[in-house]
Amino acid sequence: MNDHQDCRQLLGSLSDFLDGDLESNLCAQIERHLAECPDCKIVVDTLQKTVSLYHTDVEQDSVPEGVRQRLFRRLEIDDLLDKGL
Amino acid sequence: MSSSKPSENFSLEALRNGDRNEFSRLVEAYYAMIYRLAIKMVGNPQDAEDILQETFIKAYRHLKDFDGRSSLSTWLYRVATNEALMFLRRKHPEQVSIDEPVDTEEGEMEPVQIVDWCCLPEQELLSSEARLHLDRAIDVLSPSLRVAFVLRDIQGLSTLETSEVLNLSETAVKTRLSRARLRLREELSSYYKERLAEGKQA
Numbered sequence: 095m096n097d098h099q100d101c102r103q104l105l106g107s108l109s110d111f112l113d114g115d116l117e118s119n120l121c122a123q124i125e126r127h128l129a130e131c132p133d134c135k136i137v138v139d140t141l142q143k144t145v146s147l148y149h150t151d152v153e154q155d156s157v158p159e160g161v162r163q164r165l166f167r168r169l170e171i172d173d174l175l176d177k178g179l
Numbered sequence: 180m181s182s183s184k185p186s187e188n189f190s191l192e193a194l195r196n197g198d199r200n201e202f203s204r205l206v207e208a209y210y211a212m213i214y215r216l217a218i219k220m221v222g223n224p225q226d227a228e229d230i231l232q233e234t235f236i237k238a239y240r241h242l243k244d245f246d247g248r249s250s251l252s253t254w255l256y257r258v259a260t261n262e263a264l265m266f267l268r269r270k271h272p273e274q275v276s277i278d279e280p281v282d283t284e285e286g287e288m289e290p291v292q293i294v295d296w297c298c299l300p301e302q303e304l305l306s307s308e309a310r311l312h313l314d315r316a317i318d319v320l321s322p323s324l325r326v327a328f329v330l331r332d333i334q335g336l337s338t339l340e341t342s343e344v345l346n347l348s349e350t351a352v353k354t355r356l357s358r359a360r361l362r363l364r365e366e367l368s369s370y371y372k373e374r375l376a377e378g379k380q381a
Contacts, residue, residue, distance in 0.1 A: 102289065108357070136293050136295045140297060140368055165228075174199060
């Protein structure tokens, strides 16, 4: 990293930066730093990718077969399975 | 399958009176969401199923006390989160409790892995092996960081909703989320770095 002091200071703000939760002056400061610091740019890009991978991963997750039926049975509402939907 | 929340179109009066039909509609609407929370928290399908069942048993018992100040989904998340954290505490009593402040050991660590793996193709990033690794990386997080990440980034709750579920300030949620994301980025970078190297050798 070309300026470790800057990099360390920004580290705690990167998550808020990705969420668009930062004030505009701090946001601009980070963007200026990223333009000059390839290492921090990689950290931000891979941090963003990390979050988006988990998001995509869960969208592909399905609940295993039988979980729903066993839940309804345990709750003693299995007579209502597939009714009133 | 979408992780978006079902619309809240339930009769609170019927639910509070123990109406079985209305309760079965509630279970139908939210069971998948609660199961996904549980599996990401505990990592084991059998334990996740137990947590799912306990969550709705408790919900049925306590719906009469639901005051409607939060949404039903937030309230269910709170019940499920408590079940999952209690489970983890029983299993790993030595780990940090959600109520304790996040100690310095959990503070921001300097990024170690500086490798740009974003260019890997999507089928590599989300191969079945990679998805197993994504799950294992979550297990590395302490319960207090894991729960913030799962609610916010996997279940897609807002910071405010997450703070309501966990009974924490929004600032505390953001701090935990930041630490969890940075920790996971390190874990994923170690894994994908190897995939990049393999690609170059091939």
